[in-house]
Amino acid sequence: MATTAAVSILLCALIVLMFYHPGSDPGSASDARETRLALYTVLVSTQALVLCLWCLSSCSQAIASERNLKTFDFLRTTRLSSSELLLGMMFGAPVTAYFVVACTMPFTLIIGLAAGISFLAIAVTYAMLLLVAVVLSMAALTISMMTDRPRAAELVFLLLLIGWPATAFISAMNGGSRFPGLTAIPVVIGLLPLYSGSALPNEMTRFAHVPFFGVQVPSLFVSIIFYLSVGAWLLLMLVRNLKKDREDIRLLSRWQAVVFTAYVNVFVFALLDLRAMYSTSSNRIETASAADVSSGYLALNFLILYAVGLATLTPPARLKTWLRQSVQDVRFYWSEDGPPWPWMAASAVAAFLLFVLEAAVSTKFIPFPDWSIPALAGYLFVLLVFAVRDVLFLQWCAVRAFQRPVVIGTLFLILYYITAFAIAAFFFHSGLAWFTPFGVFVDAELASPLSILVGAALQIAVSAYLLIAIRQRLTPSPAPSPTTAAAPGS
Amino acid sequence: MIQFQNLRREYGDLVAVRDLNVSIPENEVYGLIGPNGAGKTTILRLACGLLTPTQGCVTISGVNVHKDPELAQSHIGYLSDFFSVYDDLKVWEYLDYFGRAYKMPTAQLLPRIDEVIQQVGLEVKRDVLIRGLSRGMKQRLGIARAIIHKPKVLLLDEPASGLDPKARADLRNLLLALRAEGTTVLISSHILPDLEGFCTSIGLMEKGSMVRSGKIEEITSQESQHFCVVRLSWVGDAPVGQILHSIDKLSDIAIRGSQGLFRFAGSDDELAALLQQLIAQGIRVLSFGEVKQTIEDLYLKLSRNEVM
Numbered sequence: 001m002a003t004t005a006a007v008s009i010l011l012c013a014l015i016v017l018m019f020y021h022p023g024s025d026p027g028s029a030s031d032a033r034e035t036r037l038a039l040y041t042v043l044v045s046t047q048a049l050v051l052c053l054w055c056l057s058s059c060s061q062a063i064a065s066e067r068n069l070k071t072f073d074f075l076r077t078t079r080l081s082s083s084e085l086l087l088g089m090m091f092g093a094p095v096t097a098y099f100v101v102a103c104t105m106p107f108t109l110i111i112g113l114a115a116g117i118s119f120l121a122i123a124v125t126y127a128m129l130l131l132v133a134v135v136l137s138m139a140a141l142t143i144s145m146m147t148d149r150p151r152a153a154e155l156v157f158l159l160l161l162i163g164w165p166a167t168a169f170i171s172a173m174n175g176g177s178r179f180p181g182l183t184a185i186p187v188v189i190g191l192l193p194l195y196s197g198s199a200l201p202n203e204m205t206r207f208a209h210v211p212f213f214g215v216q217v218p219s220l221f222v223s224i225i226f227y228l229s230v231g232a233w234l235l236l237m238l239v240r241n242l243k244k245d246r247e248d249i250r251l252l253s254r255w256q257a258v259v260f261t262a263y264v265n266v267f268v269f270a271l272l273d274l275r276a277m278y279s280t281s282s283n284r285i286e287t288a289s290a291a292d293v294s295s296g297y298l299a300l301n302f303l304i305l306y307a308v309g310l311a312t313l314t315p316p317a318r319l320k321t322w323l324r325q326s327v328q329d330v331r332f333y334w335s336e337d338g339p340p341w342p343w344m345a346a347s348a349v350a351a352f353l354l355f356v357l358e359a360a361v362s363t364k365f366i367p368f369p370d371w372s373i374p375a376l377a378g379y380l381f382v383l384l385v386f387a388v389r390d391v392l393f394l395q396w397c398a399v400r401a402f403q404r405p406v407v408i409g410t411l412f413l414i415l416y417y418i419t420a421f422a423i424a425a426f427f428f429h430s431g432l433a434w435f436t437p438f439g440v441f442v443d444a445e446l447a448s449p450l451s452i453l454v455g456a457a458l459q460i461a462v463s464a465y466l467l468i469a470i471r472q473r474l475t476p477s478p479a480p481s482p483t484t485a486a487a488p489g490s
Numbered sequence: 491m492i493q494f495q496n497l498r499r500e501y502g503d504l505v506a507v508r509d510l511n512v513s514i515p516e517n518e519v520y521g522l523i524g525p526n527g528a529g530k531t532t533i534l535r536l537a538c539g540l541l542t543p544t545q546g547c548v549t550i551s552g553v554n555v556h557k558d559p560e561l562a563q564s565h566i567g568y569l570s571d572f573f574s575v576y577d578d579l580k581v582w583e584y585l586d587y588f589g590r591a592y593k594m595p596t597a598q599l600l601p602r603i604d605e606v607i608q609q610v611g612l613e614v615k616r617d618v619l620i621r622g623l624s625r626g627m628k629q630r631l632g633i634a635r636a637i638i639h640k641p642k643v644l645l646l647d648e649p650a651s652g653l654d655p656k657a658r659a660d661l662r663n664l665l666l667a668l669r670a671e672g673t674t675v676l677i678s679s680h681i682l683p684d685l686e687g688f689c690t691s692i693g694l695m696e697k698g699s700m701v702r703s704g705k706i707e708e709i710t711s712q713e714s715q716h717f718c719v720v721r722l723s724w725v726g727d728a729p730v731g732q733i734l735h736s737i738d739k740l741s742d743i744a745i746r747g748s749q750g751l752f753r754f755a756g757s758d759d760e761l762a763a764l765l766q767q768l769i770a771q772g773i774r775v776l777s778f779g780e781v782k783q784t785i786e787d788l789y790l791k792l793s794r795n796e797v798m
Contacts (some may be wrong), residue, residue, distance in 0.1 A: 069574040070570065070573045070574050071573065071574055073568070073570055073573070074570075074588065075591065076539075077538050077539065077540065077568045078588065078592050079563055079592050079593045079639075080591050080593075081560055243559065245535075245542070248541070316500075317499075317501060317502060321498075321500075321544050401503060
């Protein structure tokens with residue numbers, strides 16, 4: 001620790017020397033302030049980068065490395081609760097990074113105050129840095145809890161972390177996004193207005209305030225809501241599962257998965273900007289269309305249904321135990337250990353009800369009749385049917401005891417969809433609606449309502465077949481009766 | 491003290507533990523024996539809450555391990571079959587770390603560390619980095635970690651593996667001392683002589699099922715009702731082999747020089763009658779007696795030697 005402190009302070013001193021070397025000309029007071037501001041920015045950015053990357057890297061290894069060493073079992077059998085273990089790992093694994101930030105913080109504070117930045121701005125900046133670091137740590141710990149080889153997952157997460165807000169930001173800058181609130185994820189834009197001396201670049205000023213449930217709020221407010229809510233979900237997942245064996249891990253309970261569906265729908269709606277806006281791509285003012293918003297909503301919920309289905313896949317042993325119980329009442333189907341489809345259906349219903357509510361409160365921008373709610377309900381049902389079929393297929397793969405059933409099953413599904421698209425493109429256009437859910441998203445010329453219905457009916461039949469196959473696989477074959485077991489002639 | 495109620499654990503199609511119903515009273519040293527893959531480790535992992543049962547439950551000191559894991563785990567000390575230790579800690583630091591994880595008060599913890607270090611014979615290594623310890627010493631450190639918080643129940647999975655003969659004897663003495671202090675021990679091992687001498691009860695596992703469970707003497711006497719092994723030595727040149735083979739209730743007869751070993755199926759009275767019969771047939775018996783059954787003998791008798 002002493003070495004770390006010494007190195008951190010030395011680096012800080014070097015950065016300060018870069019700006020204030022003996023031959024430097026102090027210039028005017030305004031120049032000096034600019035220099036201090038630049039120095040402050042460099043120091044804070046470096047601290048943020050070091051802390052975030054360090055948290056991500058060390059926390060993603062924290063559980064996996066303990067598991068590989070076979071020391072994690074000992075921690076799990078102590079009196080430490082999941083929350084205490086989580087707290088220890090979250091701040092213990094990247095403790096050096098926190099220490100480095102703590103060592104360099106006095107420099108930053110002095111230089112920031114000298115540059116005329118308010119103490120409040122500096123304090124909020126560090127508070128946000130801590131919040132982002134904690135959420136990143138929890139995300140990395142979740143990855144570490146789920147896999148023994150977290151590096152690949154960590155890389156994908158990092159790409160998502162950088163790529164998603166960057167895409168949202170670029171899209172919003174071009175005026176083509178209905179989600180300007182996504183620019184709040186990198187936090188920086190929300191913090192800039194706190195630095196009274198530093199004017200926002202023109203193209204960024206419109207993101208200092210972003211719509212949230214249709215009300216213009218500071219971008220920082222959306223950042224805080226986003227990180228707190230995501231952090232709360234990650235906390236729930238970790239506390240539920242941290243002391244469990246990996247085979248027993250289920251990120252969320254089934255009811256929680258339905259609530260998660262509601263959360264994503266509500267949060268996305270909160271960020272949705274339905275006002276008329278100028279599009280730089282088409283050079284005209286564009287109003288929000290019910291059809292576009294509905295399509296986006298359907299696509300989003302299709303993904304959520306898949307996620308809920310994957311999260312509620314039941315381990316075969318538990319499914320077998322569930323099947324052994326006789327059907328008592330409806331709770332049998334709503335069991336935590338039953339098949340996933342009732343919970344996917346519940347998620348779809350929750351998403352639909354929320355959509356109706358959202359449509360009802362958005363009449364200021366889009367009249368309620370424009371939404372064509374019945375059609376949307378039908379389309380959502382079709383998407384649910386396809387998602388259930390695919391998830392039941394994955395469940396069948398798990399029951400068949402394939403090695404890594406979700407990966408193998410997903411590869412089979414990708415192969416299936418490629419084949420279905422090829423058939424639809426070259427031989428049989430209705431195949432798009434018959435065999436894939438994408439008929440919902442294309443024009444009626446490509447997929448008529450009748451063909452979409454035929455497709456849904458086909459998939460219901462396939463799902464029923466898969467359910468029977470799963471049940472047969474899990475039901476032990478009956479022992480031969482004495483009559484059949486007896487040798488002929490005995 | 492430890493109760494397994496209708497405990498079952500499945501992995502896909504494999505039933506690792508099949509409807510186990512066993513109750514281990516306080517102050518018992520219960521040896522779990524069986525071939526590799528019989529389900530011993532799974533039982534121990536279920537007992538300390540590392541695994542969730544597919545059905546059934548485990549209670550330790552009346553606490554359901556899966557409903558209230560933290561409370562149950564305060565009563566449990568666990569040592570797994572393969573494990574590592576934190577190489578960059580010193581011996582005492584390692585024990586201090588886990589003592590605090592068990593939420594022991596500092597005032598109790600510090601003297602307890604020295605006590606445990608002494609119990610496992612690592613006094614001279616107290617301030618040494620763990621990376622400098624031999625495998626056997628690390629195993630002893632693992633046992634020290636498992637008992638640092640004075641657990642009422644000790645769950646040990648193959649604790650003698652990697653220990654030299656002296657360390658095994660030390661482990662046996664340590665377990666006897668713990669038992670004398672009132673600790674209940676559930677220990678699994680496939681090195682059966684290791685369990686000899688300190689196990690009070692045994693459970694024989696095969697293919698996830700408990701084939702036989704109970705006090706060693708009870709099982710031995712139950713088995714003796716069916717047959718026992720008798721050693722006979724004699725002097726003179728009587729045709730002992732011929733005589734033994736002509737008696738109905740004897741089997742597996744092995745003669746070497748003037749000594750013989752055979753199985754006898756019958757009651758104690760019948761055994762006494764057999765001795766009279768042998769003498770009557772002219773054998774000058776030097777010694778005649780039932781061979782005491784070891785755990786290994788019992789295991790070989792009861793086991794069908796099946797591996798999952």
